[in-house]
Amino acid sequence: MKKNSWWNLLRAIGFLIVFVIVFNFVQMHFGVSDPRSYEAEVGYLKEKPGSLDAVYIGGSAVFEFYQSLFGWSEYGIAVWTYANYSAPVLAMKHYLIEAHKTQPNALFIINMNAFRGWSATTNSAWIHHSVDYLPASLNKYQMIKNLTDHMDTEATLEEKLQYYLPIIRFHSRWNELQPWVFDAAETDYKSSRYSDKLLKQVTDLSKSYIKSDQRLDPPADVQAAFTDLLDYCDEQKLNVLFVTCPQSTTKKAVEHMNSLTDMAVARGYPCLDLLNNVELLGLDMKMEFYNETHTNIHGSLKFSHYLGKYLIDHYGFEDKRGTSGWEDWDKAAEEYNNKIAFYALDFEMDHAERADLDAPKLIRSTAKDQTISIYWELVDGAEGYVIYRKGGGKPWELIKTVKPTTTQYNNINREASVKYTYTVVPYRTVNGEKQYGRFNVQGISKTAGGKAK
Amino acid sequence: MSIVSLQFILFVLAVVLVYYLVPKKIRWIVLLTGSYVFYWLNSKWLVFVLLATSLVTYLFGLLLQWTNDRNREYLSSHPELTRDEKKTLKEKQKKKSRRILSAGILLILGALLFLKYYNFFGDNLNSLFFSLGTNWSVPYLNLLLPLGISFYTLQAISYLVDIYRGKVQADRNPAKFLLFMSFFPQIIQGPIPRYKQLANQLYEGHSFDYQRLCFGAQLMLWGFIKKLVIAERLAIPVNYLFENYTSYTGPILFFAVALYGLQVYTDFSGGMDIARGVAQMLGIELELNFKQPYYASSIEDFWRRWHITMGSWMKDYIFYPLSLSKAFTNLSRKSRKILGQFVGKRLPAFLAMFIVYFCVGFWHGANWKYVAYGVWNGTFIMISILLEDVYVKARKLCRIDEKTVTWRAFRILRTFTIVSVGRFFSRANDLPTALAMFGRTFTNWRNISFLTNGTLLKLGLNDANWIILALFLILLMYVDSKHEKGISFREVFARQHLIFRWAIYIAAILLVLIFGIYGPEYNAASFIYEQF
Structure with a gap:
């Protein structure tokens, strides 16, 4: 080859490399699939390799039951919820392979609820949820092949391409892009969630919740997928814990999961069956789920509390709070707690002495330009007040703690023409611990002045 | 396999790679194989119609050539003939050649007329029979139109006429001739090539030229922008307005037809750019089919x-x-x-x-x-x-x-x-609809407010998409205005610094990927001129 040809070849290869890098970045951000998968899978890669205590793998039940930052706040353990909304049966082994790559020494907690389905077949949306945000790797492409070969309706080669290059399907959403896709702010919560449903919704599961001690063979393809997963765990000598979560499902599904649990136990893996032992969690089945298969924030905090303690007791994970190298978890936990504080209050009140303080009467609210002022009446015995705000697309968040004599708060720089809601919670300190009093859940609302952007 | 699909790009890459890897002498075989694979993937068994047309054209070409040669040989071996005798003989031979040519054209054109126009003539004849009160009727046939038949038929006719006129020599190699008739970048919608201009380019093995390869790829990319970003985006309001024209009167219908004009231009010339770009990557220059038509002054x-x-x-x-x-x-x-x-x-x-x-x-x-x-x-x-x-x-x-x-x-x-x-x-769907739309366009011209009263946003494109469309149309006008002045952007870019060039190319590819109208969210894009 002439010198010139070599140079041209090098240039062409260089161009291809640069293009693939840029394309990968763009596809990651423009292939807007499901932000939850983005947080779990992209955020995971930002964790220092080999640093996490455990990785909790599965479907949506994982991140709706266990809040990693609550586990951190309480016990100082770093457990990442590596999950997405769909989690097809056939994807589970591939998740495990993916998670294992950067955290080889972690405990892998596998949520069995993903295996409750009637077959291993999958569909387009599930595949997108599962693969769109995974970094390019042989495992990813094997996963796509495995999933597309088992779709409920057979896909043509052209249709299959969208899973390898999700931009093919999602590029039309370029004008719906949200700013979060360009920064990692969302992943700062270490895969913990605070969705509206999680925070506010309630579904009564007291009648529909089913448990069973019977066994029933699951469908052959589900059984085969689970066996394949166990084989991989054996082969890699992984430290694995299988967990089931309580939910409202069919008796058959519970019995399938029981059989699968037996298979895991037979191979020598520990199983934490919380589906059939819901009483261990102390869940209020009437109030602490947001739908048939997921806990709301209250149930979630109880589950996180239980599982966190179980991990401390059985695996001896160290408390890393306040230690060097874990500042980002400390900071994220502080922010997350602030975000869910209003909702967590109930949880804290259930676990601690509740102060006998009346709810402050919210007198009025005013708006002058972009400053909103709220006024309340003093509560006897209060040693201070905590002010919460929601609005502008954000859930309740703690914005200020004020003195016991304060009866007015001015909230400046509000977004023009946006409605905000405030409430005030009184507290007092007993034996060095804050005890919160009653508060007005509806709060008081006002729309900020000025012209909308 | 659409030429704006990923499969097509991969197919082109494979053909280009194999083309330059095999010895020069047999490079045309790569093109022939590629062309027939491409046609088979698109049309399956209809490939035999193309094959039959090609073979008929080939044989008639040989026959014409043989007649011409025999005549010439006879004249040169008989110098004793008088001028008048020569003239008579020439005319006689010419008549013979013309008969062969006519038979050839009739056969080739017959296939097109039968497959494309049989039902049209049948319908019109049936209407005539009905109005005459007879019971005769021409049966309707469910005919499939082979891809590119309107284009390769004209190509075959020009080949035979050129032999008849003595402008070209008939091709002796049937396999090479099959390649001339089926060259994959241009088979679907042209440009309609002439034997003299294209055949030798196809048959000779071209040396690898990095610059030419890059230029070809860049031309393809520009074609993709025209087709996927502009034409397909224009198709959305155009289809809406033409389907619902009865709800509109006045300038908006002119707006619709003007947008359609731009759609056809970007669609067809985009396809041409892709075809010419692919050919260029293989060292072959296809003829130019568009020369800034909207800068025409008459x-x-x-x-x-x-x-x-x-x-x-x-x-x-x-x-x-x-x-x-x-x-x-x-x-x-x-x-x-x-x-x-x-x-x-x-x-x-x-x-x-x-x-x-x-x-x-x-x-x-x-x-x-x-x-x-x-x-x-x-x-x-x-x-x-x-x-x-x-x-x-x-x-x-x-x-x-x-x-x-x-x-x-x-x-x-x-x-x-x-x-x-x-x-x-x-x-328009048919002639009466076209006339109705034509009529409606010239009523209610005061209704120009459609541009500002939000009507535009109800035609299938939101404001962001209209802005993208407008920006790309401005870009198209700018590029065409420079082409009009004889400026080649590819040459201008080639003189720039590597980083600048790469940034431009990567940005262009990403623009197509992000702003292109393609994929399962949309209907698969097909070219307007493919159907002709």
Whole structure:
């Protein structure tokens, strides 16, 4: 080859490399699939390799039951919820392979609820949820092949391409892009969630919740997928814990999961069956789920509390709070707690002495330009007040703690023409611990002045 | 396999790679194999129609060549023949050649006429039989149209006529000839090649040229932008307005047809850029089919810039043969006597032109609307020629300086308007619909507020998409204006710093990927001219 040809070849290869890098970045951000998968899978890669205590793998039940930052706040353990909304049966082994790559020494907690389905077949949306945000790797492409070969309706080669290059399907959403896709702010919560449903919704599961001690063979393809997963765990000598979560499902599904649990136990893996032992969690089945298969924030905090303690007791994970190298978890936990504080209050009140303080009467609210002022009446015995705000697309968040004599708060720089809601919670300190009093859940609302952007 | 699909890009890459890896002598075999694989993937068993047409053309080509050669040999081996004897012999041989040519054309054209126009003629005959009160009827046949048949039929005819005229020698190698007839980048929608221009390029093995490869890829990329970002985006409001035209009157319908004009341009010329780009990557130059048609200052000028290979085909194989035929020469003589010098001199040319535009219209499809489309264009050209003196006088009277930018802009706008309005015929579902839309366009012209009252946002594109469309149309106008001045962007880019060039190319690819209208969220994009 002439010198010139070599140079041209090098240039062409260089161009291809640069293009693939840029394309990968763009596809990651423009292939807007499901932000939850983005947080779990992209955020995971930002964790220092080999640093996490455990990785909790599965479907949506994982991140709706266990809040990693609550586990951190309480016990100082770093457990990442590596999950997405769909989690097809056939994807589970591939998740495990993916998670294992950067955290080889972690405990892998596998949520069995993903295996409750009637077959291993999958569909387009599930595949997108599962693969769109995974970094390019042989495992990813094997996963796509495995999933597309088992779709409920057979896909043509052209249709299959969208899973390898999700931009093919999602590029039309370029004008719906949200700013979060360009920064990692969302992943700062270490895969913990605070969705509206999680925070506010309630579904009564007291009648529909089913448990069973019977066994029933699951469908052959589900059984085969689970066996394949166990084989991989054996082969890699992984430290694995299988967990089931309580939910409202069919008796058959519970019995399938029981059989699968037996298979895991037979191979020598520990199983934490919380589906059939819901009483261990102390869940209020009437109030602490947001739908048939997921806990709301209250149930979630109880589950996180239980599982966190179980991990401390059985695996001896160290408390890393306040230690060097874990500042980002400390900071994220502080922010997350602030975000869910209003909702967590109930949880804290259930676990601690509740102060006998009346709810402050919210007198009025005013708006002058972009400053909103709220006024309340003093509560006897209060040693201070905590002010919460929601609005502008954000859930309740703690914005200020004020003195016991304060009866007015001015909230400046509000977004023009946006409605905000405030409430005030009184507290007092007993034996060095804050005890919160009653508060007005509806709060008081006002729309900020000025012209909308 | 659409030529705007990832599969096509991978297919092209594979062909290019294999092409340059095999020895030069057999590179044409790679092209032939690639072309037939491509045709098979797109049309399956209809490949045999292409094969049959190619073989018929090949055999008739040989026959014509053999007749020509035998005649020439006979004349050269018989120097004793007198001039008159030679002339008689030549005429006799020419008649024979013409009969062979006619038979060949009839067979090739017959396939096109049968497959594309059988049901059209059948429908019209049935209407006629019905109105005559007879019970006769032509049965309807469910015929499949082979991909690119309208294009390769013209290509085959030009090959035979060129042999007949002695312009080219018939191809002796059947396999090579199959390649000439099926070269994959141009088989679907042209450009319509001439044997003399294309065949040798296909047969000789080209050396690898990095710069040419890059230029080809860049041209493809520009084609992708035109097709996927502009044409497919334009198709959304155009389809909506043409499907719901009864809800609209006035300027919005003109707006629809003007957008359609831009859609056809970007769709067809985008496809051409892709075809030419692929060919360039293989070292082959296909003919230019578009030369900034919307910068044309008259309808005649427009047709010199629009679908150039079709225009030149019509000129060489219909217009001139007709104008120079004995019948037309006689007509000219007689019409001059009867109608006078001015009209009589022009009448045969007008008639030939009218036939050409009728054919152009009819070639587009088996529907009277296409005939009307051809006639509309032909009529304007004839009017402009007839009234040329009047125009000159009028311009003088109004003291119009023809060199001014405003006058040129006016002419461009005028041409654009006439061409656009003519497109009612080609785009509407049928001729009555086209006429109805035409009529509605010229009512309620005060209703110009559609541009500002939010109507635009109800045509399938939101504000962000309209902005993208407008920006890309401005880019297209800018690029075309530079091309008009003879500036090649590819050469300009080639002189820039590597980082700048890479940034431009990567940005262009990403623009197509993000702003292109393709994939499962949309219907698969097909080319407008593929159906003709």
